[in-house]
Amino acid sequence: MDRAKARKLAWSYRHMAKYCMTAADQIIKAAEIQSDQDDDTDMGHLDQVFNALAKLQRQLHLDLHSVLVDIGIVAKRRAKHADKRAR
Known part of the structure; x- marks a missing residue:
């Protein structure tokens, strides 16, 4: 694998990780249930x-398939x- 392809792949994996982190943040924020609600x-x-x-x-399935x-x-x-x- 040449350097350009490796760099492109690394950025792709970085994008996948950022998407997962954003989704996790959304889940944590949405799950903040207060006892007085x-x-x-x-x-x-x-x-x-x-x-x-x-x-x-769905996105994880696509990303992991790509990996x-x-x-x-x-x-x-x-x-x-x-x-x-x-040989």
């Missing part, structure tokens, strides 16, 4: 948490180079 307000907070988790689940594909490509390339060195 009524049930409707509590349900609103729980609904926000559920929505944030649903969005995060697995990248790992597979690198593993094949390393195996190919190892095979050439063994």
